[in-house]
Amino acid sequence: MKTALGNRRGFGVALRLLLWGTLVLQPILALAAGPVDTGQPAALFYRANQFYQKGAYREAIASYRRVLSLGFESGNLYYNLGNASFKTGRKGWAILYYEKARHLLPGDSDLRANLNYASAGIPEGDRGRGFRDWLTHLAPLHWLLIVTSGCFFLLAGLSCAAILRPEQFWAKTSPFRSRWVGAAILVGMLVLAGAAISGLTLVERNRTWAIALEQCEARFEPSPGGTVYYRLPEGARLEILSTRSGWTLIRRGDGRQGWVPRGEVARI
Numbered sequence: 205m206k207t208a209l210g211n212r213r214g215f216g217v218a219l220r221l222l223l224w225g226t227l228v229l230q231p232i233l234a235l236a237a238g239p240v241d242t243g244q245p246a247a248l249f250y251r252a253n254q255f256y257q258k259g260a261y262r263e264a265i266a267s268y269r270r271v272l273s274l275g276f277e278s279g280n281l282y283y284n285l286g287n288a289s290f291k292t293g294r295k296g297w298a299i300l301y302y303e304k305a306r307h308l309l310p311g312d313s314d315l316r317a318n319l320n321y322a323s324a325g326i327p328e329g330d331r332g333r334g335f336r337d338w339l340t341h342l343a344p345l346h347w348l349l350i351v352t353s354g355c356f357f358l359l360a361g362l363s364c365a366a367i368l369r370p371e372q373f374w375a376k377t378s379p380f381r382s383r384w385v386g387a388a389i390l391v392g393m394l395v396l397a398g399a400a401i402s403g404l405t406l407v408e409r410n411r412t413w414a415i416a417l418e419q420c421e422a423r424f425e426p427s428p429g430g431t432v433y434y435r436l437p438e439g440a441r442l443e444i445l446s447t448r449s450g451w452t453l454i455r456r457g458d459g460r461q462g463w464v465p466r467g468e469v470a471r472i
Contacts, residue, residue: 205256205287206280245276256284261291279308283315290322296417296438298322303415303441303472310343326439345405352398359391412444414454414469422462426451433462442469 252267282305290298302319423430
């Protein structure tokens, strides 16, 4: 269980400074204001953690979801929701929240272990848990772009230096020649690798994934009377293709498509 709520996505530096100032003044304000307002996100998160520690998992889920309803989200919040859902036997919801947390905490080993444990044995549930999945969740996309851009400008600087001072970099007797060639090759490889990983991550993130919240049936047509094509286990990971009149067209990892009621799957 994570004990810190974390910042809302997109908060700026000024707002973070304001939050820190609020934390410093909180003890003084608490003495003047009396009891803590349990309608505040941080207070709700703390209360939910207390419910979880006492084994009141359903009450913890309700409090965590109330934090979400106030417009706040964080990796820690989704992680705790996943743990509480798993404790109540709601494996589909647990996997959904773990997947949401993974986008915000891509390198968290505890999260990865819990997600793998919850998904174990589920057909389509462990799809993509290999190298490709690890690669596309190696780091947040903006950090990949920053590192790749930095390597590109470094390579550009090395190239400019070699053009402007050819006698130092191209002469056979120059001590800088081998170092420059080695550095240029290394940085060039980093640029190519960064661009490839960033592109793959962007493509993967732009696909709409979902989790089957419970065991359900995929049909050939978007109708309760449609012929059943296949059955989905709880927690299966699927791709959403389109929606129509309360139905969702999904695709399994093996490429088979089918229609399921919209409420039986949830977007990651």
